[in-house]
Amino acid sequence: MGGENQSSAEGFLIVGFTDLPLLRVPLFVVLLLSYLMTLLGNLLIMVTIYYNSHLHTPMYFFLSNLSFIDICHTSNIFPQMLAYFFQEGTHMSFIECMLQVYFFIASIFTELFVLSVMAFDRYVAICIPLRYMTIMNKGVCVQLAVGIWAFGLLFSLLYISLISDLTFCGSRTINHFFCDLTALMKISCSSTRVIEVLTYVLGVIITLGSFTLIITSYINIISSILKIKSSGGRQKAFLTCASHLTVVVIFYGSAASSYIRPTSTYSMKENKMVSLSYIAVTPMCNPIIYSLKNADVIKGLRKFLLL
Numbered sequence: 001m002g003g004e005n006q007s008s009a010e011g012f013l014i015v016g017f018t019d020l021p022l023l024r025v026p027l028f029v030v031l032l033l034s035y036l037m038t039l040l041g042n043l044l045i046m047v048t049i050y051y052n053s054h055l056h057t058p059m060y061f062f063l064s065n066l067s068f069i070d071i072c073h074t075s076n077i078f079p080q081m082l083a084y085f086f087q088e089g090t091h092m093s094f095i096e097c098m099l100q101v102y103f104f105i106a107s108i109f110t111e112l113f114v115l116s117v118m119a120f121d122r123y124v125a126i127c128i129p130l131r132y133m134t135i136m137n138k139g140v141c142v143q144l145a146v147g148i149w150a151f152g153l154l155f156s157l158l159y160i161s162l163i164s165d166l167t168f169c170g171s172r173t174i175n176h177f178f179c180d181l182t183a184l185m186k187i188s189c190s191s192t193r194v195i196e197v198l199t200y201v202l203g204v205i206i207t208l209g210s211f212t213l214i215i216t217s218y219i220n221i222i223s224s225i226l227k228i229k230s231s232g233g234r235q236k237a238f239l240t241c242a243s244h245l246t247v248v249v250i251f252y253g254s255a256a257s258s259y260i261r262p263t264s265t266y267s268m269k270e271n272k273m274v275s276l277s278y279i280a281v282t283p284m285c286n287p288i289i290y291s292l293k294n295a296d297v298i299k300g301l302r303k304f305l306l307l
Helices: 002-010 021-051 058-075 078-083 094-127 129-135 138-163 181-187 193-225 231-259 268-292 295-305
Strands: 012-014 090-092
Touching: 021 058, 021 078, 021 268, 021 295, 058 078, 058 094, 058 138, 058 268, 090 094, 094 129, 094 138, 094 181, 094 193, 094 231, 138 181, 138 193, 181 193, 193 231, 231 268
Parallel strands: none
Antiparallel strands: 012 090
16 A cells, blocks of 8 residues: 555656657647647537438447547547647656546547447448348447447446556656556556456457457458449449558557557557557548548538538
């Protein structure tokens, strides 16, 4: 308890990008633009779907959830990171750190399942269209959304309960741009074995399970697409699948490379760059990949902007 009280009292020092002095200015500009584009793009998607009744379908319902997650995901980290970008070190209290870790983990879990459900929704719509409205009815969609959010928010409490029990008796300097789980384990002087095993096991079960569902869905979708006689229709469908899978691979790959490996193999400078791909790049690209190339969304967006 003494170690825990000491940790709580002293908090942590976030290094940020001060160890990359030559890249700080260009990184600040790029990340600021990325955050603004993420907010604008995802807010436009949510508002467009809300105000256009013809977009009130399961596909766009889950797309709204994805956009909201991306806004929460980036807003949990970016404002503080940008505000203290040029300081030599940013102090963060123990409670602030735990809250940031909690919402970060919750958003990761939630997005994993939303991506999976979106792939399943497309599978049902393309492969068994006659049963689509029966399988993906409003009640089922709401239950899926509630279950996904509840699981993400409640399950993250398990991580926080374990992390908050760690002892930090030495350096409290976190070589990252936010209070990252792996960075916390790196500086802890107590055993992190349980958290590492839990992260690895859940990573294999949840991440690979979700990814397998997505791949299986798209294998069946592609099989159905190949039966389409129109070459233009096949090309359009293949491009849509490729865009979706690109974001999935970036998100899953970067998350897996950061967390599903022993703590001793972490390079924090490398980990910071990898983290930017799913914290900054993926949320910014999601509106473009999932929506802005969609004729229905573009039509709805134009209608909304002309109001």
